[in-house]
Amino acid sequence: MPDNSSRRATSAATLSVWGGEEDSLMQGATQVPVVYSAAFGYPDVDSWLEVALGRRPGHIYSRNTNPTVQAFETKVRLLEDAQAATSFASGMAAISNTLFTLLSPGDRVVSVKDTYGGTNKLFLEFLPRFGIQSDLLDTSDHDEIEAAIARGCKVVYLESPTNPTLKVMDISRLAAAGRRAGAVVVADNTFATPINQNPLALGADLVIHSATKFLGGHADALGGVVCGDPELVGRIYHYREITGATLDPMAAFLLIRGMKTLHLRVERQNESALGVARWLQGHPAVAAVFYPGLETHPHHEIARRQMRGYGGVLSFMLEGGFEAVKRVLPKLRLARRAANLGSVETVAGPPATTSHVECSAAEREAMGIPEGLIRYSVGIENAEELIADLAQALERE
Numbered sequence: 001m002p003d004n005s006s007r008r009a010t011s012a013a014t015l016s017v018w019g020g021e022e023d024s025l026m027q028g029a030t031q032v033p034v035v036y037s038a039a040f041g042y043p044d045v046d047s048w049l050e051v052a053l054g055r056r057p058g059h060i061y062s063r064n065t066n067p068t069v070q071a072f073e074t075k076v077r078l079l080e081d082a083q084a085a086t087s088f089a090s091g092m093a094a095i096s097n098t099l100f101t102l103l104s105p106g107d108r109v110v111s112v113k114d115t116y117g118g119t120n121k122l123f124l125e126f127l128p129r130f131g132i133q134s135d136l137l138d139t140s141d142h143d144e145i146e147a148a149i150a151r152g153c154k155v156v157y158l159e160s161p162t163n164p165t166l167k168v169m170d171i172s173r174l175a176a177a178g179r180r181a182g183a184v185v186v187a188d189n190t191f192a193t194p195i196n197q198n199p200l201a202l203g204a205d206l207v208i209h210s211a212t213k214f215l216g217g218h219a220d221a222l223g224g225v226v227c228g229d230p231e232l233v234g235r236i237y238h239y240r241e242i243t244g245a246t247l248d249p250m251a252a253f254l255l256i257r258g259m260k261t262l263h264l265r266v267e268r269q270n271e272s273a274l275g276v277a278r279w280l281q282g283h284p285a286v287a288a289v290f291y292p293g294l295e296t297h298p299h300h301e302i303a304r305r306q307m308r309g310y311g312g313v314l315s316f317m318l319e320g321g322f323e324a325v326k327r328v329l330p331k332l333r334l335a336r337r338a339a340n341l342g343s344v345e346t347v348a349g350p351p352a353t354t355s356h357v358e359c360s361a362a363e364r365e366a367m368g369i370p371e372g373l374i375r376y377s378v379g380i381e382n383a384e385e386l387i388a389d390l391a392q393a394l395e396r397e
């Protein structure tokens with residue numbers, strides 16, 4: 001929730017380690033404790049009331065706020081240099097609570113065809129049931145997106161880079177269009193992380209993360225977070241405190257612990273992903289490589305302007321299509337075949353079983369996601385060993 005401490009001149013490296021922890025340490029603990037208490041008691045009604053009315057810091061009930069969860073929110077908030085943050089049980093809870101807070105029957109949201117599969121389902125399956133129209137445009141056509149925004153909308157929903165084809169959206173340009181239209185601009189920053197990109201600084205009103213991915217970084221806890229404008233975050237917090245998609249304190253603890261190495265992991269993943277992408281580009285079994293750090297990527301110039309690093313996720317398309325995907329994936333020794341990304345270990349999978357498992361093959365095709373695609377989330381292993389592993393897996397393709 002809103003508070004006055006700001007990132008100011010402190011680096012992301014230092015904030016990853018120290019940010020948000022001081023207020024929740026107790027009895028000399030040097031690490032944020034896991035506070036497993038459903039409710040918080042007060043000896044007298046006056047002090048209870050002061051906390052309940054928000055006039056004094058404190059907690060009432062863990063569905064609303066909790067010390068461990070609050071430390072996690074503050075750490076992300078500082079890294080995104082935001083004035084307010086609130087957290088959720090998962091990234092999808094963060095996204096759905098945000099959209100349901102901001103949108104009402106008759107409203108229109110402008111987004112793109114290839115947002116994360118779950119987000120796409122919200123646009124196409126759930127929001128229409130409440131009379132909310134979603135206009136999903138071609139991610140590469142900024143003129144078309146800008147024109148759709150100018151026709152009037154309540155929310156502009158951005159995700160950059162996108163999952164799994166790593167398209168890049170010009171956040172400054174589309175946020176400015178959203179502002180002109182009086183819309184709230186929301187950006188999913190899961191793939192970039194606050195180490196590589198800060199959408200609020202580029203003009204977005206709200207930034208969302210699936211903390212399950214790079215923030216936590218160890219594939220052991222689910223979580224989501226929304227940071228940004230205090231009035232908007234306050235409304236989203238209120239919706240979540242009533243609907244109850246609260247982050248668990250143990251998950252918050254694991255995410256905090258993971259975030260202490262966020263900057264180190266992401267810097268390493270940026271570097272290794274670029275190396276792997278360059279190597280894959282030269283392989284005869286690979287039809288295309290999608291990574292915004294490659295000079296050949298159609299949105300490389302936008303990425304270079306708005307990102308400090310290009311992230312740990314890339315995808316590549318095999319010449320042999322889905323049959324080749326089924327042959328190659330089991331041969332990888334240094335990759336978990338799983339529906340996750342952003343972890344310390346390399347994770348690989350096709351969109352059909354990962355980001356777009358919710359969609360049919362026809363829907364994936366309509367979203368421009370080839371069936372021969374492998375999403376490859378680079379871990380913190382030795383990059384040369386990852387390349388050697390890919391080489392042996394692709395050998396007979």
Ligand SMILES: Cc1ncc(COP(=O)(O)O)c(C=O)c1O
Pocket residue numbers: 090091092093116118159163188190191209210211212213222223224355
């Ligand atoms: C870009 C993006 N946003 C949101 C989500 C949803 O996050 P969660 O799985 O934590 O609900 C994902 C999950 O893969 C994602 O890749």
